[in-house]
Amino acid sequence: MTQTQNQLASQQNYIAQLLEQLTVNYQNTKLERKQIALNSSNSEAEFTPLEEIELLTVSIRGYASQIAASGTLRNDRQAIAELQKLSVFNNHLIVQLYSEARSHYPQMQSYICMLDYLRLLVLEYLQNQQSLQLISA
């Protein structure tokens, strides 16, 4: 049990560090975001890839920020279900942008990878926390 508690504490620290790193990564995409905005058509039927990434960013960062600050979430079961759906690769516009990013937008490619990594880390943290609660019960 102590081992799992230690693991959770390490993961919590790591999530906090990753959030800071992701802020830097986001700021590093500034020039590429300008370029992506210029090159992508502003469809009136759907969100742009940058708007999809922004929405995903705030959802994932919100959960991660709660864990970084307090180690807990208000509703962890709901959060796990939602985080499982929030994979960056579930969104066709982001997948398309990611493919283009390989050759044209390396900072954005790195940002998308890091964002999804943060999502997976938060998921793992919540699942470990649930296991610990089961052991303690």
Next chain:
Amino acid sequence: MQNESPIDPYLAQILEGHTDTEIAELLNYLKEWESGTYSSIAQSVLDHAQRKGFPILRYLRKAHNFNKKGSTRVPRSGYRQDDSAVYRKGTEFLIVRPDQYGIEKIVTYGTNEE
């Protein structure tokens, strides 16, 4: 013994160093936002402003001053399956969701130039 709820530390952080007039302005702007997956609205807007490199008051003012009337809305009416909609104008965008009373709250604001 009084049962006072503790002040949100993020709200305290937002208000710190501002004048009374600015505090009133900040509190007014915060009512326009939703907390989303953050623990509070204050935690959410602080994180957004920091990521986008704006001082908090300037960030909230920019979001507040976004002119929905002159913008394009997607979807044109109603909301997507995830309850969101975006208003965009030039390089700026405002993503919103309706609250339980159907009043649109800001999820995030940004420009593709920040």
